[in-house]
Each structure stands twice: as structure tokens, then as C-alpha cells.
Amino acid sequence: MTVIQQVSGNRMKIIMFFPLLLLVCSVSADQTETAVQQSCPQDIHAVLRELTASLAVQNERITVLQRENQEQAAKLESQKTETDQLKQQLQVKQVAFSASLLETGSGHTGPFNTQITLIFRHVVTNIGNAYNPQTGIFTAPVRGVYHFVWTILGLDGGVAAAVLFRNGEHIFLAYEQQTSGGVSGSHGASLLLEVGDQVSVRLWKDAKIYDNVNHHNTFSGHLIFTM
Structure with missing residues (x-):
């Protein structure tokens, strides 16, 4: 699995975690309505800020990795071209x-x-x-x-x-x-x-x-x- 795939998987986990958090808060509200009404909004906002920051970091990492992959692919193509040229030269050395x-x-x-x-x-x-x-x-x-x-x-x-x-x-x-x-x-x-x-x-x-x-x-x- 590539690093980009791992990063993308982390983003998916974060997105799936948010609805789960809302569900937990909802259940907690049925049990301890007064306490949750005071704590859940603050907790949700804090988690949202963390998620937003985490997603920004993940997006930046994906962008960097994509650029590195493109540069690596260009280097590999250049090396392949040089190898093909060298093979051709070796083939015509006997004239x-x-x-x-x-x-x-x-x-x-x-x-x-x-x-x-x-x-x-x-x-x-x-x-x-x-x-x-x-x-x-x-x-x-x-x-x-x-x-x-x-x-x-x-x-x-x-x-x-x-x-x-x-x-x-x-x-x-x-x-x-x-x-x-x-x-x-x-x-x-x-x-x-x-x-x-x-x-x-x-x-x-x-x-x-x-x-x-x-x-x-x-x-x-x-x-x-x-x-």
C-alpha cells in the first residue's frame, strides 16, 4: 500500500468518526441531558477544529506525495530513455x-x-x-x-x-x-x-x-x- 493510500485511508476514518461522535453525544443526552448539553457542544467544536487541522495536514501531505511521485516518474522515464540510447549505442559499436x-x-x-x-x-x-x-x-x-x-x-x-x-x-x-x-x-x-x-x-x-x-x-x- 502506498503512502498516499494510507493518507487517504486516514481521511476516510476521520470522516466516518464524525457521525459516530454525534451519535455518542445524542445517546449521552438521553442519559444525562443536563451535563451533555453543557459539554457536548464544546467537545464537538474542539473535535471539529482538530479534524479540520488534521484534514489540512493530510491534504498537504497528499499534495507533497503526489508531486514527489510525479518527479520520481519523470526521473524513471529519463533513466529509461538513457538506457535505451545506451543499448542502441552498444548494438552499433561493431561496424x-x-x-x-x-x-x-x-x-x-x-x-x-x-x-x-x-x-x-x-x-x-x-x-x-x-x-x-x-x-x-x-x-x-x-x-x-x-x-x-x-x-x-x-x-x-x-x-x-x-x-x-x-x-x-x-x-x-x-x-x-x-x-x-x-x-x-x-x-x-x-x-x-x-x-x-x-x-x-x-x-x-x-x-x-x-x-x-x-x-x-x-x-x-x-x-x-x-x-
Whole structure:
């Protein structure tokens, strides 16, 4: 039973006691009319004053307890929210992915007269499902520092280049140029990402890269630590 219920019970007892007091006074009047006529009114007024004071105290206690209960409920709700957020953070602490450009087959990608987002479709690892193989975009599920690495292969001359982007920001460029044969390049970066930040690799304008079953062109990343 709560304290408020106990206080409410006391109020009920007080209310029930008043009619009983009147009955006692009435009975006493039949037995000793003269004495009761002198004492009962005074006793009733005294009891009424005590009851009024007691009820005021009880009402004040109920108000205080109700306010304390509301404050406690608000604290519990806040603690529940913090606990849920902590659980969510713990669940997304394991984030890592690695993918290569072509799922099957072989061939060149590019050149194009503008930058395009490379879609690395052959997914080897995607812990946390933060990388989308349909768009080629990694979306940060939690605020923290992430490390990314990407590699490219150029074949049969020309420029092979790809740049890492965070949202719309150019970060680092992996660039190689050859007159014949093949050449490969790679680059890496550690980035502080907010929740929802997007990271992708874009093929450089007028560049081309070659891939086959050996999966030369790759994009990988993982969460180092949360912040």
C-alpha cells in the first residue's frame, strides 16, 4: 500500500468518526441531558477544529506525495530513455564492411565526363549493415571515428583515379597514370562522422578503372571508436 493510500485511508476514518461522535453525544443526552448539553457542544467544536487541522495536514501531505511521485516518474522515464540510447549505442559499436566493384565478369568502368559514385556490389563483409551495395554509400550509424581504404586498378593506359567523399566534401584522391600496361593505387583516411553522415568513392572525371574476378577495386571501412 502506498503512502498516499494510507493518507487517504486516514481521511476516510476521520470522516466516518464524525457521525459516530454525534451519535455518542445524542445517546449521552438521553442519559444525562443536563451535563451533555453543557459539554457536548464544546467537545464537538474542539473535535471539529482538530479534524479540520488534521484534514489540512493530510491534504498537504497528499499534495507533497503526489508531486514527489510525479518527479520520481519523470526521473524513471529519463533513466529509461538513457538506457535505451545506451543499448542502441552498444548494438552499433561493431561496424565494418568490405566490398569490391564487380559482382561477376570483367571490364572497364569509365571514362565519364563527370564524377560518378562507384557502386561496389561484391560485398564480403557488412557488419552493422551500414554500407548499401545498391548505392555504394556508407551511412554512419553512430557518432565516431571511422577508417576507410579504397584501391583502384588502371589497365591499358590513361588515368585511374577515385576520390573519397564525406557527404559533398572531397577528402582524398587516389590517382595513378600510365601509358601502357597496368597500374594500381590506394589511399586511406580516418574521419570523424556524425550519425547519418555519408561516405562514398567517386570515379574521377575522365578516368577509367578495370576489374575482374580478382576484385582489384575495393572499398572498405570500419568504426575505430565512438565519441
